[in-house]
Amino acid sequence: MTIFPPGLLPEGLSDRLPPQAEASARLARRVLDTVATHGYERVMPPLAEFEETLTQRLKSMRAQDLLRVVDPVSQRTLAFRPDMTAQAGRIAATRLANAPRPLRLSYAGPVIRLRANQLRPERERLQVGAELIGSDSVAAAVEIVNVAIEALQAAGVTGITIDFTLPDLIDSLAAGPLPLAPDIIEAVRTELDAKDAGALTALGPDAAAYLPLIEATGPFHAAMDRLEAFNARIGGAIDSRIAGLRAIAKPIGWDITLTLDPTERHGFEYQNWFGFSIFAEGFIGEIGRGGSYAIARADGTDEPAMGFSLYPDPLIDAGFGGESPKRLFLPLGHDPVRAADLRREGWQTVAALSEGEDGAAQRCSHWLNGADPTAY
Amino acid sequence: MTIFPPGLLPEGLSDRLPPQAEASARLARRVLDTVATHGYERVMPPLAEFEETLTQRLKSMRAQDLLRVVDPVSQRTLAFRPDMTAQAGRIAATRLANAPRPLRLSYAGPVIRLRANQLRPERERLQVGAELIGSDSVAAAVEIVNVAIEALQAAGVTGITIDFTLPDLIDSLAAGPLPLAPDIIEAVRTELDAKDAGALTALGPDAAAYLPLIEATGPFHAAMDRLEAFNARIGGAIDSRIAGLRAIAKPIGWDITLTLDPTERHGFEYQNWFGFSIFAEGFIGEIGRGGSYAIARADGTDEPAMGFSLYPDPLIDAGFGGESPKRLFLPLGHDPVRAADLRREGWQTVAALSEGEDGAAQRCSHWLNGADPTAY
Structure with missing residues (x-):
């Protein structure tokens, strides 16, 4: 047997030492305490589930992204949770199916995935979140976005930017006022992601109709004005989306930077009409995200929901949540x-x-x- | 593919729902907050490590008790932690090898094992603990036992019983004043565990010399008197053990029930001179345990340590830690x-x-x- 240095840990799995470990716990506590004051109640799902029950609810997660193990007790494949949102959804759809709606749940714990990537070298991360189940209305979005901001501020995070997006915008435009042939929808999405006006135009006149969306990006109010001009040209087809975004933005304080990227879809594979990413000054990559989605009920119907998740590890590494005890x-x-x-x-x-x-x-x-x- | 009921979870893995999940979090917090006031600093080891690094430090844990998975990144076998004490020891011996001693560390998190048993149907449990590294003295034991009691009381637990044991007593007696042939030591231990005086006597006169230990069991002060009488007959060979137990018991409040079972060894496979189990009124099985042990340093020497771990799930199931928010x-x-x-x-x-x-x-x-x- 090869003898390894006794302190060696697998790639992407690491120890958090004092004082970072204490800061991590404190940050999670403050987020959980804040969401609790808004009526969100804690659930604790298990670290692992049957692979099928996890992947059924994780549309954006492929089985090969999961850390899996054959369970000698059940003789079945278990998967470790890469995410707790889907677990909260499972709980809402099963054991809490008969609890009054809207149902407000919170959670915090480690999540683990098979492979890290360059931006996220850690395979094990802390996830803290809150889910509002039974509504995906504008009022639900207002609550979720503002609770997320309040939770981060309670944890001492400053320089917060919220980037709004409309994850199913292309699908709904393509099915309505700006038809796209099924075989070019994915190409249109890709070029909008890349903000490549030339490539989008090259896809033909149907695709070129989406060009104004590339410009409707950036600081919120200016981008919204451009999105409204686009909306006027398509007969007000996205009036309700625009009204929704304006209503969500309205109560957000002046100390938060708002931006809009209406066609951003990375990481929003399971969100529908509304999504948002959270950034903090000085951090590369998002520290959280959220939005509207649907939970599959046992009877085959869908239940609307809205939620957010934070991944505070980068904050902790940067010293947020640290305190020097006496x-x-x-x-x-x-x-x-x-x-x-x-x-x-x-x-x-x-x-x-x-x-x-x-x-x-x-x-x-x-x-x-x-x-x-x-x-x- | 078999379709399972969507809410089905693997045996031994379960959801904790409101209000039990909140009670669980609150109980863990109170324990961690209490140990923090005594200078214990938080560490957060990863959920999984290389199998070798875990099993090297878990003398009582066989590889087949671990939930293992082949890691496609390292092409090596990972094991999920069945215990966090060994992880705290690894941290002390490696990354914190040069931190001043005594080193006080705390931790809390889920631990998972391959199979449950009848007494413990859960495969995933919450473990909360504190380790004092660099000393296994009587003073260290006094601190650890009293911090454990204070932490449980802060969490609202009443009716606490502490059962003291001397895990390596038989080994040290057999190597000294009451010699035993190597081939009967295990049988002597087994009959002392079973408190079977007849079977112990049947093992011969060397084994029968251990008979008084069966009687030195039960309520602390009466059992200690019998242990002292035994000690007098063997020339005071365990004077220091007796003085240690008396010193540890002395500051413990009248509201704690103390008992002694000097030869108890179940669950104390890695403890040496001192061990203790914690029980609470109305609960079957222990809710925590602790004692003295040794940590293998990188240079091959051992470092003394003393610690305790709590497994608060049974308390939570019984309603400890519950509060009704307004x-x-x-x-x-x-x-x-x-x-x-x-x-x-x-x-x-x-x-x-x-x-x-x-x-x-x-x-x-x-x-x-x-x-x-x-x-x-």
Whole structure:
């Protein structure tokens, strides 16, 4: 047997050490506490499920993206969860099928996928989220977007940008006012993703009708004006989408940067009319996302839902959520009652176990001198 | 492909729903917060590691007890963690090898094993623990036992019993004052476990010398008196063990029931001189355990350590950690500033998304009538 260095961990799986581990826990707590004040109740799904039940609900996730294992107990393939949104949806559709709607659920925990990518070298990530099940209305979107922002702000995150998108916009335009032959829809989507006006025009006049969407991108209000001009040219076919976006944006504070990218679809494979990505100043890539989607009920019908998920690991790596506790060294023979009082006042105490211990080496700023914390 | 009922989960893996999921999170938080006030700092090891690195550090865990998967990235076998104590030990021995000692670490998270048993039908459990690395002294044991008790009491657990044991007692007696032939040591252990005086006597006079240990079991002070009488007969060979147990017991409050079972070894395969199990009134089986052990350093030497782990799921199932939040229904058109104030005062708010929603059905006790929460 090959002997590995004992500390070696598999690629994409790592230890979080103090103080980052504490910051991670604190950040997740603040998000969960914030969503709890808005009535979201915690669920804890298992780490693994039968592969079928997971992949049925993960439209954007292929089985080969999952970490799978044959379960010797059931003789069936289990898959570790790459995402908890689908698990919350399963719970809503099964054990909580008869709970009153709208149903508000929250969750937090590790998710794991088979392969990392360059942007996300970690295979195990922390996911924290909230799902509002039973509605995908504008009112539901207003609540979800604003709760997500409040949760991040409670966690100390500043410089937040929210990028709105309309994930099924191309499909609904192609099926209505701006018909596209089925064989070019995917090409139109690709060129809109690439914002390549030349390539889009080259796909023919039907595709070229989508050109204005490339311009309806960027800072929210200017992009919305361009989207409205486009809407006027197609007879107001997306009036309700525009009214919805304006209503969602309205209560959002001036300290949040809003942008629009109406045809963005990466990562929104299961969202329908509304999606949003969350960015924070100084971070490459999104720190969260959300939007509207449908949950398959046991009877074959769909239930509307709206939710968001945060992936706070990059924030933690950058120091968000960090706090320096006041650490107090307790010498041998200290008064334990006084020490307990000081813990209640917010001190973290580090008790000497033997003679000669150095509280300063233990990162204590003070030591208990009789009844008084005394600075080193 | 077989179609399963969509809500079916693999045996031993289950959803925790509201309010139990919230109670679980709250209980883990209170334990972690308590140990943090004593200077224990959080680590977050990954869900899976290379099988070798896990099994090297899990003396009591055989590879076939682990949920394993071949990792297509490394082409090696990964194992999901069945326990986090060994992971904390790995961190202490590697990345934190040069951190000052004693090193105090805490952790919380799901652990998973291949098979459940009748007593523990869950394959995935929550583990919360604290490890004190760099000492296995009596002072370290005093700290660990008392921090464990304080953490459980902070979580609302009452009726706590602590059962002390001396895991390597038989080995050290057999190697010293009460020699046993190597081929009967295991049989002596088995009969002491079974408390079968007849079978122990039948193993011969060397084995029969261990008979008094069967009686040194039960309520702490009476059992200690019998253990001291036994010690007197073997020339004080376990003086230090007895002094250690008395010192550990001394600061423990009258509200904790103490018992002694000096030869108990089930679950203490990696502990050495000291171990303890934690029980709570009304629960079958232990809710936690701890004791002294050794961590293998990279240089081949051992480092002493002392720790405890709690498995709070049975407590949560019984309702520990549950709290009924004050839920307030916010009708359409409510004042959002007033609602935010009420959230800060401790209310959980549930905002109407559309006309005709029933706050009472959403388990709200009150609704916001102008500026005032009004009982339904």
